[in-house]
Amino acid sequence: MSLNKKVGFVFRQxxxxxxxxxxxxxxxxxxxxxxxxxxxxxxxxxxxxDGAIDVWLSHxxxxxxxxxxxxxxxxKAYHVRDDGIVVLDREKxxxxxxxxxxxxxxxxxxxxxxxxxxxxxxCVELLDRGMKPACVSGCPVECLDVGNLQEVLKRxxxxxxxxxxxxxxxxxxxxxxxxxx
Amino acid sequence: MKMNRRTFLQGVGASSVVGSLSxxxxxxxxxxxxxxxPDKLLKRQGEIKYHTCxxxxxxxxxxxxxxxxxxMTYVEGASELKKMGTSPCVKGHAxxxxxxxxxxxxxxxxxxxxxxxxxxxRISWDEAYDKIASRLQQIIKDHGADSILPYSYSGHxxxxxxxxxxxxxxxxxxxxxxxxxxxxxxxxxxxKSVTGTYQGPDPYDNIYTNCYISWGQNETATNVHGIKFINxxxxxxxxxxxxxxxxxxxxxxxxxxxxxxxxxDTHLATGIMKYLVENDLAxxxxxxxNTLGYDQxxxxxNTMSYEEIERVTGVPKAKMFEFARVYGESELSVLRLGYxxxxxxxGARMSRAIAMMHAVAGQYGKxxxxxxxxxxxxxxxxxxxxxxxxxxxxxxxxxxxxxxTEIAKALDPENPTAYGKxxxxxxxxxxYNGNFVSVAPDSNACRRGAMRDDLFLVVHDxxxxxxxxxxxxxxxxxxQFEFPDMGTxxxxxxxxxxxxxIEPLGESKDNWIFFKELGARMxxxxxxxxxxxxxxxxxxFLDTEEPAFRHNNITYEQIIRDKFVTVYDQRPYFxxxxxxxxxxxxxxxxxxxxxxxxxxxxxxxxxxxxxxQEEKTLPFRLLSPAIPQRANSSFYNVKYIRNFPAYFxxxxxxxxxELGIKNNDRVRLSNQRGExxxxxxxxxxxxxxxxxxxxxxxxxMDPQGKDSCTNNLTTDTLTxxxxxxxxxxxxxxxxxx
Numbered sequence: 001m002s003l004n005k006k007v008g009f010v011f012r013q014x015x016x017x018x019x020x021x022x023x024x025x026x027x028x029x030x031x032x033x034x035x036x037x038x039x040x041x042x043x044x045x046x047x048x049x050d051g052a053i054d055v056w057l058s059h060x061x062x063x064x065x066x067x068x069x070x071x072x073x074x075x076k077a078y079h080v081r082d083d084g085i086v087v088l089d090r091e092k093x094x095x096x097x098x099x100x101x102x103x104x105x106x107x108x109x110x111x112x113x114x115x116x117x118x119x120x121x122x123c124v125e126l127l128d129r130g131m132k133p134a135c136v137s138g139c140p141v142e143c144l145d146v147g148n149l150q151e152v153l154k155r156x157x158x159x160x161x162x163x164x165x166x167x168x169x170x171x172x173x174x175x176x177x178x179x180x181x
Numbered sequence: 182m183k184m185n186r187r188t189f190l191q192g193v194g195a196s197s198v199v200g201s202l203s204x205x206x207x208x209x210x211x212x213x214x215x216x217x218x219p220d221k222l223l224k225r226q227g228e229i230k231y232h233t234c235x236x237x238x239x240x241x242x243x244x245x246x247x248x249x250x251x252x253m254t255y256v257e258g259a260s261e262l263k264k265m266g267t268s269p270c271v272k273g274h275a276x277x278x279x280x281x282x283x284x285x286x287x288x289x290x291x292x293x294x295x296x297x298x299x300x301x302x303r304i305s306w307d308e309a310y311d312k313i314a315s316r317l318q319q320i321i322k323d324h325g326a327d328s329i330l331p332y333s334y335s336g337h338x339x340x341x342x343x344x345x346x347x348x349x350x351x352x353x354x355x356x357x358x359x360x361x362x363x364x365x366x367x368x369x370x371x372x373k374s375v376t377g378t379y380q381g382p383d384p385y386d387n388i389y390t391n392c393y394i395s396w397g398q399n400e401t402a403t404n405v406h407g408i409k410f411i412n413x414x415x416x417x418x419x420x421x422x423x424x425x426x427x428x429x430x431x432x433x434x435x436x437x438x439x440x441x442x443x444x445x446d447t448h449l450a451t452g453i454m455k456y457l458v459e460n461d462l463a464x465x466x467x468x469x470x471n472t473l474g475y476d477q478x479x480x481x482x483n484t485m486s487y488e489e490i491e492r493v494t495g496v497p498k499a500k501m502f503e504f505a506r507v508y509g510e511s512e513l514s515v516l517r518l519g520y521x522x523x524x525x526x527x528g529a530r531m532s533r534a535i536a537m538m539h540a541v542a543g544q545y546g547k548x549x550x551x552x553x554x555x556x557x558x559x560x561x562x563x564x565x566x567x568x569x570x571x572x573x574x575x576x577x578x579x580x581x582x583x584x585x586t587e588i589a590k591a592l593d594p595e596n597p598t599a600y601g602k603x604x605x606x607x608x609x610x611x612x613y614n615g616n617f618v619s620v621a622p623d624s625n626a627c628r629r630g631a632m633r634d635d636l637f638l639v640v641h642d643x644x645x646x647x648x649x650x651x652x653x654x655x656x657x658x659x660x661q662f663e664f665p666d667m668g669t670x671x672x673x674x675x676x677x678x679x680x681x682x683i684e685p686l687g688e689s690k691d692n693w694i695f696f697k698e699l700g701a702r703m704x705x706x707x708x709x710x711x712x713x714x715x716x717x718x719x720x721x722f723l724d725t726e727e728p729a730f731r732h733n734n735i736t737y738e739q740i741i742r743d744k745f746v747t748v749y750d751q752r753p754y755f756x757x758x759x760x761x762x763x764x765x766x767x768x769x770x771x772x773x774x775x776x777x778x779x780x781x782x783x784x785x786x787x788x789x790x791x792x793x794q795e796e797k798t799l800p801f802r803l804l805s806p807a808i809p810q811r812a813n814s815s816f817y818n819v820k821y822i823r824n825f826p827a828y829f830x831x832x833x834x835x836x837x838x839e840l841g842i843k844n845n846d847r848v849r850l851s852n853q854r855g856e857x858x859x860x861x862x863x864x865x866x867x868x869x870x871x872x873x874x875x876x877x878x879x880x881x882m883d884p885q886g887k888d889s890c891t892n893n894l895t896t897d898t899l900t901x902x903x904x905x906x907x908x909x910x911x912x913x914x915x916x917x918x
Contacts, residue, residue, distance in 0.1 A: 015408070016430075017405070017408060017431070017809075018401070018430055019271045019809040020809070020825060021269075021270060021405075023271075024271050024274040024275060025274050028274055028275065028821065029221055030218075030221060031221060034821060034824065045865065051865060052428075052865050053432075054428060054430060055433065081216065085216075087216030087217075121216060121217070121218075125217030128217055129222075132267075138267070138269075138274055139268055140270050140271075140405045140406050140408075141408045141412075142266060142412075180415070
């Protein structure tokens with residue numbers, strides 16, 4: 001699998017206002033039960049010299065290079081596509097929950113309606129048709145995107161570090177863009 | 182039609198494609214490539230309708246709805262319109278769920294128990310019309326037509342939905358007039374006293390600014406689509422300055438954020454003006470060419486010390502200076518004033534001081550600067566009097582008026598009043614596009630009024646709101662998606678189409694058909710204006726000679742064809758240096774303010790000056806602004822949206838510590854009007870002495886089941902000028918519940 005084909009979420013964290021539109025757009029596209037969210041938005045209160053500020057992290061599946069979910073799944077329900085997207089085949093899932101426990105980013109959880117695991121697959125059915133994932137086209141602030149990882153990571157403002165997010169052993173593929181100090 | 186993958190792909194995202202779903206399904210099922218779930222795209226396949234969101238929000242999104250076999254299945258932004266992009270806001274995403282909500286009222290009902298008891302009997306439309314018409318006619322006979330009051334505001338902001346349909350009925354009846362002044366009017370007066378207008382430059386030009394100032398505005402809740410333009414400017418090096426008593430998301434992202442105590446903006450603007458003047462940052466050339474009364478302004482600025490400003494505002498002097506320096510040194514600054522801060526007893530006076538400050542900085546008249554408040558260029562072009570058929574009201578000049586903010590006072594069982602004077606009792610209220618028990622101030626008093634046995638309350642709505650549950654008769658309203666209309670925004674300068682998306686659900690009837698048919702039942706179809714169709718109403722509104730409209734020769738057909746148009750206004754705004762004040766200049770000295778009884782230059786009055794002693798001594802100011810996941814009292818029932826919290830109170834961490842309150846504790850806020858129950862959010866987002874709770878939450882959806890809402894606490898006293906609401910001039914006590 002060559003890096004030049006791999007894609008990931010690209011997040012302009014400094015512009016996110018925490019409105020939750022991405023969460024809802026995702027739930028609606030994926031027709032999720034109301035209490036099930038692939039994408040979550042967390043608020044972090046960051047201390048500064050002159051007080052504190054709020055920073056939001058919009059996060060879903062990190063589509064890791066070493067996906068813990070895939071490694072622990074006894075049913076072999078996960079696979080990685082050529083473009084690096086980690087996809088769950090729910091027909092194979094037995095609902096054992098090991099993946100949900102293994103994921104360091106809480107990106108997989110068991111659905112209440114059918115007892116099986118579910119997670120973000122980066123809306124591959126849209127990507128494969130040249131469209132953007134629901135969360136990306138559903139962000140009114142336009143602070144979320146998907147991009148070719150090799151290209152995006154060349155940018156000086158790109159990194160795998162953000163507020164509430166950091167690289168780890170699973171090698172997550174969420175890229176944070178930080179243009180402003 | 183045989184559907185293969187290629188034809189399906191062409192269908193997705195294309196406009197005006199009608200697919201046969203039965204033919205589509207097998208092709209989709211076999212597509213299952215590379216782990217995707219292509220059946221999730223089915224909802225995006227169908228006929229496309231362009232429809233304008235009619236919630237009361239400046240963005241006024243143009244949306245594209247997919248319709249399959251008469252059912253709305255998907256919504257997205259109409260990205261052809263630059264302000265939009267591809268996305269609705271967080272709530273707009275859920276318009277399909279909003280429309281098909283399980284708790285929609287779909288047939289007429291009449292009360293089958295005592296008022297508010299919750300017992301209902303289903304009736305036919307025929308019965309509903311008979312009962313409403315006969316009761317109204319009896320009231321007209323016994324008490325006069327002016328005993329009937331409409332109550333409505335922004336449940337539907339469309340041209341027909343808001344006024345074009347319903348107002349014709351009330352004009353034909355000869356009903357009491359409702360002054361719909363809940364919102365912007367105090368600031369209108371304050372801003373008019375400076376530049377002569379509340380309108381301003383095109384926000385698309387925000388991308389050219391060097392400095393965006395967000396003053397008393399939470400863009401995330403009320404102008405989320407404008408944020409991308411601010412960020413474009415910032416990516417080109419622009420500064421972001423914020424003034425807000427609450428740490429909004431934009432405040433967190435600002436280069437400098439000032440957090441004044443609520444309603445001390447006059448003092449803060451004065452401090453900034455002083456600094457500009459004293460540090461050679463006032464634009465003297467601009468001031469000389471464009472303003473009147475600068476000497477009197479200088480004199481007035483000298484009466485206020487920085488120490489006093491720091492004491493009143495709570496903003497450290499050094500921080501204010503830093504703000505003023507960045508502002509003063511910016512070549513182009515655009516200031517966006519929010520719609521919240523004017524809802525204070527000193528709303529007009531604060532707005533005035535801020536607009537004056539922008540003149541001292543010389544920030545009018547160029548692309549990338551200016552003052553943006555309420556850009557009603559499109560809306561003000563409409564011919565309202567013709568569209569509402571004002572001429573058919575039998576006594577438009579002598580009939581009484583009720584201010585909607587004072588609805589509780591007007592419905593008072595003992596001493597009904599309006600604008601401080603006794604009024605003839607109101608015997609019938611027809612409530613549509615609104616939910617006054619939740620959204621009007623002093624909710625307990627609103628409820629008492631609505632519960633009056635001698636008040637006939639008809640509610641036209643599609644949900645069992647706090648107001649509907651007290652009705653005598655409820656008639657099912659169609660949502661905005663179930664009839665054709667147009668919309669005008671109040672941020673950019675657009676007029677937009679609002680095509681009918683689906684047929685009315687159940688037995689629901691829209692804002693024109695209901696009033697038209699009720700009118701006919703009462704013999705009001707003798708007026709030709711009561712017999713027209715949707716198109717004629719729109720054409721009546723568009724029958725206008727306003728230059729902003731005429732300049733581009735905008736026609737009805739053009740709006741229908743192009744989906745949106747832009748009315749004309751000068752660019753740069755005020756580029757001609759002609760201001761709309763009596764003097765034609767920016768007025769630092771204002772006769773208008775003097776006549777209103779205030780200081781003609783700067784008036785330093787604060788809300789606390791006008792509170793009753795009992796309230797004045799309470800320890801917390803209550804701010805009750807909008808939150809991103811609700812639009813006034815809408816979306817409380819909508820799947821995917823209803824679980825975003827709307828019954829919280831943000832309390833400063835140090836205040837919370839003193840009160841023994843921890844995060845997620847239950848708290849009770851109270852004052853002389855009542856009490857309301859919330860879940861505490863302990864946070865530094867608000868300063869000490871201030872508590873913030875979302876506005877317009879419902880009593881009957883109170884998650885603690887205590888029938889409480891934020892408006893149990895809010896004041897219904899009017900602002901200094903303009904007669905608008907002053908919700909934020911409310912004080913409360915807080916206790917752990």
